[in-house]
Amino acid sequence: MRYLCLIYEDEKWWDxxxxxxLQQGMAEYNGFTESIKKAGNYIGGEALQPTxxxxxxxxxxxxxxxxxxxxxETKEQLGGYYLIKAKDLNEAVQVASRIPGAKHGTVEVRxxxxxxxx
Amino acid sequence: xxxxFAAAVERWPIEGTPTNPxxxxxxxxxxxxxxxxxxxxxEVDADVEVIxxxxxxxxxxxxxxxxxxxxCCHPALNPDAQVAMTLREICxxxxxxxxxxxxxxxxxxxxxxxxxKAKIRDARIPYEVPEQRDxxxxxxxxxxxxxxxxxxxxxxxxxxxxxxIRLGRxxxxxxxxxxxxxxLALMLLHDARRQSRTTTTxxxxxxxxxxxxxxNREQIQEGVSLVERAFGLRQxxxxxxQAAIAAVHAEAATPADTDWTEIVGLYDVxxxxxxxxxxELNRAAAVAMRDGPEHGxxxxxxxxxRKELTEYHLAHAARADLFRRLGTKPEAIxxxxxxxxxxxxxxxRRLLQRRLRELxxxxxx
Numbered sequence: 263m264r265y266l267c268l269i270y271e272d273e274k275w276w277d278x279x280x281x282x283x284l285q286q287g288m289a290e291y292n293g294f295t296e297s298i299k300k301a302g303n304y305i306g307g308e309a310l311q312p313t314x315x316x317x318x319x320x321x322x323x324x325x326x327x328x329x330x331x332x333x334x335e336t337k338e339q340l341g342g343y344y345l346i347k348a349k350d351l352n353e354a355v356q357v358a359s360r361i362p363g364a365k366h367g368t369v370e371v372r373x374x375x376x377x378x379x380x
Numbered sequence: 381x382x383x384x385f386a387a388a389v390e391r392w393p394i395e396g397t398p399t400n401p402x403x404x405x406x407x408x409x410x411x412x413x414x415x416x417x418x419x420x421x422x423e424v425d426a427d428v429e430v431i432x433x434x435x436x437x438x439x440x441x442x443x444x445x446x447x448x449x450x451x452c453c454h455p456a457l458n459p460d461a462q463v464a465m466t467l468r469e470i471c472x473x474x475x476x477x478x479x480x481x482x483x484x485x486x487x488x489x490x491x492x493x494x495x496x497k498a499k500i501r502d503a504r505i506p507y508e509v510p511e512q513r514d515x516x517x518x519x520x521x522x523x524x525x526x527x528x529x530x531x532x533x534x535x536x537x538x539x540x541x542x543x544x545i546r547l548g549r550x551x552x553x554x555x556x557x558x559x560x561x562x563x564l565a566l567m568l569l570h571d572a573r574r575q576s577r578t579t580t581t582x583x584x585x586x587x588x589x590x591x592x593x594x595x596n597r598e599q600i601q602e603g604v605s606l607v608e609r610a611f612g613l614r615q616x617x618x619x620x621x622q623a624a625i626a627a628v629h630a631e632a633a634t635p636a637d638t639d640w641t642e643i644v645g646l647y648d649v650x651x652x653x654x655x656x657x658x659x660e661l662n663r664a665a666a667v668a669m670r671d672g673p674e675h676g677x678x679x680x681x682x683x684x685x686r687k688e689l690t691e692y693h694l695a696h697a698a699r700a701d702l703f704r705r706l707g708t709k710p711e712a713i714x715x716x717x718x719x720x721x722x723x724x725x726x727x728x729r730r731l732l733q734r735r736l737r738e739l740x741x742x743x744x745x
Binding site: 263349350356 | 502504510511
């Protein structure tokens with residue numbers, strides 16, 4: 263089964279981080295990614311640029327509206343994701359708990375909707 | 381296994397009587413029968429330490445039941461649904477009975493259970509006893525649910541407390557982890573005082589006024605030896621510590637004989653293991669008994685000054701009790717009135733009203 267692990271972190275942390283913080287943070291993520299590739303859980307994953315670069319798009323009554331920023335202001339922002347393969351939620355939670363961001367932020371684990379093949 | 385379970389969940393009877401009972405629901409019934417057999421045997425052979433009894437049913441049946449408990453109490457499920465599913469699927473209560481115990485209506489409760497079962501299926505929550513590395517966290521979640529069931533039984537339904545004890549006994553037998561044994565001990569020790577806790581008309585009797593000859597000595601003895609057994613495993617946790625505190629109370633022949641130094645010491649350890657304002661409040665009450673009311677008051681006022689427990693009726697009731705013991709009537713009355721304004725449970729409200737009457741006030745609410 264596939265699960266999307268959405269990593270919510272306070273993105274200001276990265277702004278305030280020193281050079282060595284950044285290096286350590288990157289090393290932790292690289293190490294984690296390697297470990298789940300080896301274990302066969304990895305399908306994909308990306309880090310996102312901060313929400314100040316985000317644009318929200320809506321179409322209402324056929325009219326496009328484009329606004330600056332994320333849909334809602336929150337303390338923690340979506341900063342990246344992993345798409346993983348796991349046999350069940352327990353395994354997915356195990357993997358998610360090792361995502362470095364889980365230590366200070368929150369990782370939301372969402373099962374992927376599987377549609378019947380046509 | 382996973383597919384079999386997913387299929388079972390889909391066909392899990394949602395409401396009312398199952399038209400086509402699934403095998404594992406039948407096995408729930410079989411457990412009840414086995415438990416009844418065991419009870420009979422226990423009566424005959426009462427001095428056999430229950431916890432030492434190894435389960436005698438075939439391993440897969442035992443395993444099945446544990447798997448069911450761990451699935452119902454999965455921390456990824458809504459906490460209310462965990463309790464409701466445990467009561468329905470493991471204790472065998474009807475939806476109506478569970479709803480009545482939680483003061484909610486059956487359709488709401490049924491809806492909650494349906495949602496939880498859908499999540500079990502959609503997020504693929506496995507039907508299994510967690511692996512060793514996850515066991516402490518997962519067991520904590522199960523024990524928490526059992527304790528909630530027990531507490532729900534405290535005021536409303538004594539039979540729920542007994543269900544919780546039954547479940548606690550089963551867990552301690554099948555998975556003799558220190559905290560599982562500790563929880564069973566805690567429940568047994570609290571329940572041992574059931575007869576003395578209320579008058580025949582349902583009025584609450586505070587601990588120091590209880591008729592200790594009504595305490596169930598046999599059950600206290602079992603609770604105490606369970607605490608000792610758990611402590612012997614050298615992995616102290618919050619349930620064991622609370623059980624140890626209950627044991628000190630239970631072993632005091634009179635209120636004056638209570639070893640308050642021991643109790644304060646246990647609260648100190650509990651504060652390190654599982655700090656919370658409520659534990660801090662209980663510790664303050666114990667300090668008051670050991671060192672005098674004014675010392676307890678200082679500690680309670682510190683908690684309230686941090687804006688914690690200000691809406692918790694027992695914090696004000698504890699303050700009021702200490703003022704009463706100091707003989708400062710106006711402060712006692714004010715604090716009892718604050719407690720009364722916040723208390724919800726009728727028996728607690730009546731006790732507070734009684735205190736106010738004793739202080740010469742006619743309760744207004």
